[in-house]
Amino acid sequence: MTSNKVKELIKKGILPTSENIDKEVVVVKSKNKDLKSNLKIIKEFNYKPKKVEPKNFTEHYRERYKFMRNTLFSRPEAANSVSIEHLKSTYSREEQSIIAMVSDVIRLPTGTLKLTVEDLTGEIDLIISSKSEELIEKAQFLTLDETLIFKGRPSKDIMFVSEIIWPDIPETPIAKSPEEVYAIFSGDIHVGSNHFLPKQFKTFMDWFNGKVGNERQREIANKTKYFFIPGDLVDGVGIYPSQEKELIIKDLREQYNELAKYLKEIPDDKEVIICPGNHDTCVRLEEPQPQMYEYAEAIAELPNVTMVTNPSYTNIHAQDNYRGQDVLMYHGYSFDQLIDQVDGLRLAGGYEKAEEIHKFLLKRRHLSPTHNLNLTLPMKKDPHIIEKIPDIMVSGHIHKARIGNYKNTISISGSCWQSTTAFQEKVGHKPDPGMIPILNLQTRKANMLSFK
Ligand SMILES: [Fe+2]
Ligand SMILES: [Fe+2]
Incomplete structure (x- = not known):
């Protein structure tokens, strides 16, 4: 663990530890404005790198089986x-x-x-x-x-x-906020790519910062206190052969520095919650991915940014007599192989229907059920298990903006800020750049904002 990393953990109120366990930590941050934000990190997964042996995978799968068996016993x-x-x-x-x-x-x-x-x-x-x-x-x-x-x-x-x-989830009791407050969800920014859309992203930031829009739009921006970024902040380097030809910024730290120029304009009373994705090459690809710090210092050190692991659980807007809403954020790297391997998901709409993927995963109580979907580190306690039923499940990666609801878990897929790449065109993906799902925590109704 680097000293910067240690500092970052201390800043977040987390006791640095080298133990190979998932951590249950609680960090509370409140801001002094009329409408106060309240963010807690409920669950993150930290893995100490070590030599992986076959027995680690055996143990990982046995423990996963035991969890699922116990869950199914309640049926x-x-x-x-x-x-x-x-x-x-x-x-x-x-x-x-x-x-x-x-x-x-x-x-x-x-x-x-x-x-x-x-x-x-x-x-x-x-x-x-x-x-x-x-x-x-x-x-x-x-x-x-x-x-x-x-x-x-x-x-x-x-x-x-x-x-x-299937194990499935029971219907979650609805937890409506007592006051009008909003959360927005948008990752896959891909800064550094020559397909990044800076003008649209700037317009989005201007709205978020209360600089543009009609009176109601500005009011909603003012009441938007939570901004979740589910990974792929930058395009990264060395992700695929000849990626360099598609990079306008070829240095990884410069890519994060460029994004920081936008994010630092966000007012301090808004919480920005960020996990890494597969393009965030400042951290390992194997999941659980750790909180980003090195290379992304310019973002991590912003006062209202909270870096979390991929996956992670946070709780937003809890108050006296209100438990807040639990948010499960996962980048979604397992989705490509899932769509490829599961006939039912392809027939249900594949990449076009992120909510079907979320429903599939909630029913399995697992974010990456098959061994070959992902590069997973064999932690004894499986980080992909959906032990806690979230009020909100958010992912990115497939660059399609979607909103769904499964048994009161609101399902959100953030879109992207990157136009169609040559690869996406070749495989027939049609991304939705500039579409932002926004959730009213009081009504639990979600809508789509569009920045074209
Ligand atoms: Fe992406
Ligand atoms: Fe991705």
Whole structure:
């Protein structure tokens, strides 16, 4: 840990530690204006780099399985569930249920699916018949390494599945703010790229700083106290071959310095909460990504900026008799592979429907369920597990602005400040630059602002 990093942690009220654990810390910052902001960091994930061994992954997956099993135990469908070892040893033909992790899915020529699943006692093959249309449709959303309840009838060493049940989230009680206050969400700024849109970004900043807009627009800007930036602040360096040709600023620190020129204009009474993304090459790509500091000093040292890990949980606007709203922020690097690998997500709209991706992840209580979606560090306590049900879930990465709601968790995908790149054009992505989701914490209604 660098001395700057230590200073940064102390500044944020976090006790620096080298222990390889996720931290539960609480930092409270309040500003003295009419409408006071209140930001707390609820949960961050800090990982001490060490030599990774296969046993670390085994432990990581065992712990993840245990969490999912405990979550699923609260479901009535899990009543009387048995272990795979027990199921195989009893030769019962009665309907049974197991809680198991998916390790393989094979589609047979008939359309029937053969799954291999495992728990801590062993593994078994499951059959989902092509005749069960409803089940086959549900199974389009299956992904490897996720844990579910499987109900069905065993026959020798296999089980014929009649129902599949995901961990899911219960409906969250709504937590409306007692006063009118707003949060905005916009990352993927990509400063340094020759596709960065400085004019539009400047107009957005001018609105946020109360310099432009009609009376109502200025009033809303004034009441916007929280600005979440879910990663990809800059384009970074060395992300892909010949990226240099598309960079207008080739030095990483200069890229952050350039963005700092915009962000430093934001009034002090507004909180700016920032996590890294895959283009923020000032930190590692492996998740959880740490809080940014080195190279991004000009931003990290701004008085109203709070750097958090990717992923992270914060709480905004809590007051006496009001618990505030919990925000889960995750950049979204796992989304590309998810869309590529999960038929159901592609059919539901893929990149066009970020809210479907959020719903998929909330149902799995996990931000990156399959091993190959991401470069994940094998922490004993899995940072991608959605243990706490958020009031607001925000991501970036796919450059599409979307607003959704799943069981009262408001789902927000921030757009970007970068026009269509050659790569995006080649793969058919159509980004939404300059679109800002804005959430009224009092009504819990979200809208889209447009800066063209
Ligand atoms: Fe991005
Ligand atoms: Fe990204």
